[in-house]
Amino acid sequence: MLLLLTFVLVPLVWALVTSLQQTNGFGAGVFVGAANYVQLFTDPLFWRSTLNTVLFTIIVTPASMALGLGIAVLLNSVLPARGVFRSIMIAPMAISGVATALMGLLLFDENSGVLNKVLESVGLPAISWQSGGTAAFASVVLVTLWWRVGFNMLIYLAGMQSISPELYEAAKLDGAGPWHRFRYVTVPLVGPSSFFLLILNVIYSFQVFDIIFVMTGGGPRNATSVLVTYAYDQGFVTRDQGYAAAIGMVLLVVMLIFTAVQWRFNTSRDVVE
Template identity: 35%
Template sequence: MYSTLSIRKRFLHDIKNPILRWGYIFAIPGLLSYLLFTFYPTINCLIQSLYLIKGAGSAWVFHGFKNYLEIFHDRIFWDSMINTFVYVLLTIPLGTIVSLLLAVTLNSIIKGRGFFRALYFIPSVAGVIAMGIVFTWMYEPYMGVLNLILSKMGLPQFNWLRDSHMALPSIALMNIWQTLGYNIVIFLAGLLSIPTEFYEAAEIDGVTPFQKLLKITVPLIAPSMWFVIINNTIKNLQVFSEIFVMTGGGPGHATTTIGFRVYQYAFLYLSFGKASANVIVLVIIILAITIFQLRFFEKKTQVQF
């Protein structure tokens, strides 16, 4: 009761301040958008997961937790779970490392830094669907540019998207390429905030460039790094568009992810209850992993997120 009254008094006090009053007014559209486009769909999805719904306009029959039990007994669901985590493990570490190294390289360039920064950011501007189509053509086994280059070099060629062992890494490679620009911009912002005195002192002490990277750069841009990791983890756990465009979940179920499984249940099988159950499971997974990452990174960097 006391805390509720305190919050109410604080709110009434803030309203009297014209600056804070306008702050509340400008926050209202964002709050309403969140309630309308995020909170309400999530609650509606949770309710739908408890019902048997066969197509749009059909009657809702209460199903309890049977939708969850049925998807948990579905072998493809567990395959999609494994594929999703493998995809995240393929994209996050390699994408973060490559982005960081390129950002450090760009930061050391004096002339043409803006040009190269814009050049690397172009893939992030392009749509996922468009990039998926382009990479599908590049991965084409007979006419694709990648196999053409490999054949000219006398190296073995690959069936990139039609081999169950190559398909998911091939899609992950496209994701890494597309997210490079965004990650580089975040890392460059962190690098520009590091005082040059640290590097000058390290050079006087005879520190090698690799040691400067590990001992100075990485610790000081840790918050930027954690942001990139957390943001990309959340995004890649929901991967769908790349899978839909490039492989359709195949070959077999080699690239079927949780997000693609939601699409299958909703639009191919018209089982909205099971699709909603898959969504709720994915939301729980994302929340659990994000909370773990935030607590882990907070202890490592002593930064309050």
């Protein structure tokens, strides 16, 4: 409780107080009430960052969960060298987001990246990974998936290994093929894992920062700007900490509402064997 008070509750209260002030990074702020929140509604960059954040979440969350589930199914079966493949998939979890983004730049840099070199070697045109908005967004999504799929796979694999083998045998005796066993046995019984991963992946996607900051910096032309990178620019570049804190508080409220709604209406969290 002391740690939570020191590192969570106190910063949250301080951020709320700061969001009600106009600041420039020097000296005490000036109390302006809800002016920072009113400004959000007329700020086109805020809405652009919000749209990018939602789009990023819509793409990354289901894709990383689906890939994680598919790989977990393969690794839970009789697959040669399963231990090696598990280690390969889990390895990104041990790497920080900044290091992951730097590795992503080695692949996606439009001037010296591996992918463009390969494309040019086979006579194909290079892709503008940093100067093209769609390509830049795609590169961030791909690197994020590489980083997140291993964690999702691990959680799903743990959930699958708790499923009794007798259930699969009974389904097989009833004539269920591989797809039907997956659809009617595996998917329902990993429901609690799916609920847990849904919450975590959405929260992570809305708070994504390090990969985007290192790979694109929110560019080009705000094509990859998300709420956290926009808040960073306002707080540490423009030095308007009050406005940045308001963005952070809006993000917090959105996450609390999403989690509460999922907890209220998602029944899979209560599935037990």
